[in-house]
Amino acid sequence: MEGINLFPLYLSFRVALTATLFSLLIGLPAAYFLSRKRGKVVDLLDTFTNLPIVLPPTVLGYYLLVLLGRQSSIGKFLEDNFDIMIVFTPTGAVIAAAVVSIPYMIKSSKTAFHEVSEDYLNAARLLGRGELNIFCTIVVPIAWRGVAAGLTLSFVRALGDFGTTLMVSGSIPNKTMTMPIAIYDALQAGDKGMANILVLIMTTIAVVVLFTINSLERKMKKEVK
Amino acid sequence: MLEASFTKSLGDFTLKSSFKVEKGVMAILGSSGCGKSMTLKCIAGLFKPDGGEIHLNGRTLFSSDKRVNVLPRNRNIGYVFQNSALFPHMTVRKNIAYAAKGLRSQNISEIIEKMQLSGLENHYPYQLSGGQQQRAALARTLIREPELLMLDEPFSALDNHLKHLLELELLSIIRSNYNGIVLLVTHNIEEAYRLSDNIMVMDKGLNLQVSPKNELISKPANVAAARITGCKNFVDVEITGETENYHILRSGSLCMQAVKTGAAPDRRMIAGIRAHHIILFPPEDIRENVYNGTVLEKIEGVFSVTLILDCCGKTLRAEADKSHMPRLASCDGSTIKVHIPPQYIFLMEG
Numbered sequence: 001m002e003g004i005n006l007f008p009l010y011l012s013f014r015v016a017l018t019a020t021l022f023s024l025l026i027g028l029p030a031a032y033f034l035s036r037k038r039g040k041v042v043d044l045l046d047t048f049t050n051l052p053i054v055l056p057p058t059v060l061g062y063y064l065l066v067l068l069g070r071q072s073s074i075g076k077f078l079e080d081n082f083d084i085m086i087v088f089t090p091t092g093a094v095i096a097a098a099v100v101s102i103p104y105m106i107k108s109s110k111t112a113f114h115e116v117s118e119d120y121l122n123a124a125r126l127l128g129r130g131e132l133n134i135f136c137t138i139v140v141p142i143a144w145r146g147v148a149a150g151l152t153l154s155f156v157r158a159l160g161d162f163g164t165t166l167m168v169s170g171s172i173p174n175k176t177m178t179m180p181i182a183i184y185d186a187l188q189a190g191d192k193g194m195a196n197i198l199v200l201i202m203t204t205i206a207v208v209v210l211f212t213i214n215s216l217e218r219k220m221k222k223e224v225k
Numbered sequence: 226m227l228e229a230s231f232t233k234s235l236g237d238f239t240l241k242s243s244f245k246v247e248k249g250v251m252a253i254l255g256s257s258g259c260g261k262s263m264t265l266k267c268i269a270g271l272f273k274p275d276g277g278e279i280h281l282n283g284r285t286l287f288s289s290d291k292r293v294n295v296l297p298r299n300r301n302i303g304y305v306f307q308n309s310a311l312f313p314h315m316t317v318r319k320n321i322a323y324a325a326k327g328l329r330s331q332n333i334s335e336i337i338e339k340m341q342l343s344g345l346e347n348h349y350p351y352q353l354s355g356g357q358q359q360r361a362a363l364a365r366t367l368i369r370e371p372e373l374l375m376l377d378e379p380f381s382a383l384d385n386h387l388k389h390l391l392e393l394e395l396l397s398i399i400r401s402n403y404n405g406i407v408l409l410v411t412h413n414i415e416e417a418y419r420l421s422d423n424i425m426v427m428d429k430g431l432n433l434q435v436s437p438k439n440e441l442i443s444k445p446a447n448v449a450a451a452r453i454t455g456c457k458n459f460v461d462v463e464i465t466g467e468t469e470n471y472h473i474l475r476s477g478s479l480c481m482q483a484v485k486t487g488a489a490p491d492r493r494m495i496a497g498i499r500a501h502h503i504i505l506f507p508p509e510d511i512r513e514n515v516y517n518g519t520v521l522e523k524i525e526g527v528f529s530v531t532l533i534l535d536c537c538g539k540t541l542r543a544e545a546d547k548s549h550m551p552r553l554a555s556c557d558g559s560t561i562k563v564h565i566p567p568q569y570i571f572l573m574e575g
Contacts, residue, residue: 119310122271125297126304127324127369137323141314 005194007174008182009201015090015178016159019097020105023154026098027105028147032135034106035113053103061167064096068168092169093176100161101154108153112146113139145216152216156209160202227373227406231277231287233267240264240430250396250407252417252438254453255427261410264427265375268408269304270297282372303371307378309362311350317361318346324365333368339402340364355383356391363395367403374399375408380416396420414455418442426450442499444486444571451497451573457542458498461575464490471567479537482513483570494572498565500531503543506552507564518543518563523553534563 034046052060068075068086078084086092116139124134140147162180169176171185179198186194230243240260253261266272268279270286273294279287281302286295311320321333337346340360350358359379366374379395380388399407411417417424418438425435426445433453434446445451448459462474462481471482474496483496507515518534518541525531530550532543543563545553553561 117310119306119308120312122266122269122297123304123306123310123312124323125271126269126300126302127365128298128326130298138312142312 005174005182008177008179008198011090011093011177012159012179015093015097015165016155018094019101019158020151020155022094022098023102023105023158024151027102027150027154028109028140030102031106031109031150032113032139035110049106050103052100057100057161057163058167060099061096061164064092064099064164064168068092068095087168088170088172088176090169090176093165093178096164096168097158097161100164101158104153104157105150108150109143109147112143112150115146116142145219149213149216152209152213156206159205226280226282227268227408228278228280229264229268231267231274231279231289233263233272233274235263238430240267242267242427242432244425244432244435246406246408246423248404248406249422250399250409250420251423251425251435252409252411252421253425253427254411254414254417256412256453259427260430261412261427262377265304265377265408265410268373269302269375270295270300301369301372303366303369303374305359305362305366305374305376305379307381309350309355309358309379311353311358311362311365313350316347316349317342317353317364320350320361321365321368325368336364336368340367340398356387356394359383359391359395360398363398371405373406373408374403375410377410378412379409380411392416392420414453424454426453428453443569445497445573447573448495448497448575451571455499456497457500458503460496460498460539462494462496462572464492464494472572474570474572477538479516479539481565481570482567483572484568486571490572491574493575495575497571497573498541499569500542500544501529502566502569503534503541503545504564504566505532505543505545505549506562511564514565514567516563516565517560519560520553525550536563 030049034042034049065087066072068078070076070079070085070087075086078086084091086095120138120142121134124138129137160180161178162184165178166181171177171181177185179202183195183198183202186192186198226248227246232242233240238260240263242260242264253264255261263272267274268286274287274289276289277287278285278289281300285291285293286300287293311317312323315323318333318337321336325333337343340363342357342360342364345353345357345361350361353361380392383391409417409420421438423435424438424441426433426441426449428449433450434441441450441454445454445456451459460476460479462476464472465475466473467485468482470485472485472490474481474483474494476496481496516536518532518536520532521535521540522533523530524533528547530545530547530553532545532553534541534543541563
């Protein structure tokens with residue numbers, strides 16, 4: 001058991017937590033917007049946000065490379081002005097993880113926001129509150145379980161991503177090698193002990209997360225009744 | 226004073242509302258889907274009218290010409306929703322405190338006591354009865370001292386046997402703690418009559434009549450208003466003559482006298498007669514408007530009897546006190562004397 005390199009574990013958590021933070025910042029307002037508006041454009045946007053779920057991870061990774069690679073205009077701009085490189089860096093891993101996990105954040109929160117009656121919002125409006133204030137004091141507190149479920153789901157999705165991350169940030173040991181990639185790498189190298197430990201860690205996290213989400217959803221249903 | 230005059234289209238439904246309220250309680254009466262709630266929501270600013278004006282105590286809340294549309298939060302309007310809309314994640318006290326935020330020297334405990342909510346401050350909405358929920362919602366609204374208070378069918382979610390009590394209780398609380406304008410939406414004429422000073426009748430997006438409540442009952446502006454206020458009998462009549470005090474009306478072989486009110490009517494009108502105004506077994510000394518009515522059907526209610534009568538070829542509905550029951554029992558399917566008091570026949574344009 002000696003010489004187990006825990007760097008992938010550390011990197012994975014760092015990447016997944018940062019990516020979840022981004023999912024929260026982008027996904028929450030997006031979910032609220034999608035839950036309150038109706039129309040063809042909104043439907044289209046809704047479909048678009050679900051795309052990362054159905055697209056093969058490698059396809060998604062390819063798009064990200066095209067969009068953010070050193071040859072692309074965005075990639076060039078970031079490199080020239082801020083000295084930020086995305087491809088083959090941990091930053092790239094964060095972006096890849098965020099893109100694959102945002103849909104889960106949006107989906108779960110959107111359903112929860114949908115359940116918040118328009119009457120509560122109207123009541124708060126007539127009690128003198130602005131929209132942002134209402135979002136923070138009424139909508140999120142009422143829908144928090146759905147938001148929490150979305151947050152957990154997007155965290156595990158970010159933690160477990162393999163294909164997209166591999167495409168964007170590669171598998172440089174001690175730099176961009178996350179846990180799922182390390183498992184593959186260990187197996188390739190015939191290091192079964194290492195693979196077993198990493199697999200055990202990932203499985204434990206998955207079980208805990210599933211349990212949490214289930215109990216959140218059960219309580220949510222109870223509260224609706 | 227509230228002055229509103231606006232239009233709003235939603236799909237193939239069009240709302241055209243135009244009215245003025247000075248003070249006191251005005252009921253907005255109409256069947257479901259007639260635009261009552263939408264009227265309130267337009268005034269509150271939750272819906273934007275397509276055009277028109279809304280003024281409250283001299284302040285313009287909405288004007289399509291001047292491009293004014295004050296945000297709901299700045300309108301100073303109180304709104305009590307059908308289902309109370311208390312925030313489910315806050316206690317009664319927190320709900321009220323939420324409304325009181327940013328206001329000067331508001332005493333939350335005082336309003337809790339006034340609204341008879343003492344002891345329930347730390348309860349969550351789901352732990353309250355329907356009546357308590359509405360009182361809490363009222364407290365939350367009144368603490369902001371709104372210039373206009375709107376109640377959107379506040380009793381419809383309550384059990385029937387409690388409704389009556391709670392209505393009176395809630396209204397007496399409102400009358401003793403609030404002296405602005407109150408708009409009360411309801412589909413029940415009884416409720417509207419009991420609780421309001423004036424009634425506005427709405428049908429299919431139009432307001433048909435705005436008048437003091439007794440005037441609405443004695444003289445509805447048109448057939449739709451009469452129907453919504455509970456009138457059951459409508460007879461097409463021809464005005465064949467007049468005496469000093471009466472119009473002479475004729476419809477087939479039915480000839481009636483009706484007390485003159487207001488302007489001279491057209492030749493062809495519709496006469497409205499409320500079911501409970503028809504008198505069964507009138508005293509012998511009454512001569513005018515007395516007919517032989519054949520009892521076609523008898524429907525027994527809890528406290529009254531409804532009769533379907535054939536009167537000179539016209540089918541009329543009469544509602545009578547149950548004290549007539551013994552006499553009615555013996556004359557099933559036969560003919561009885563009925564009297565239509567001339568002062569209760571109202572004429573409407575067809």
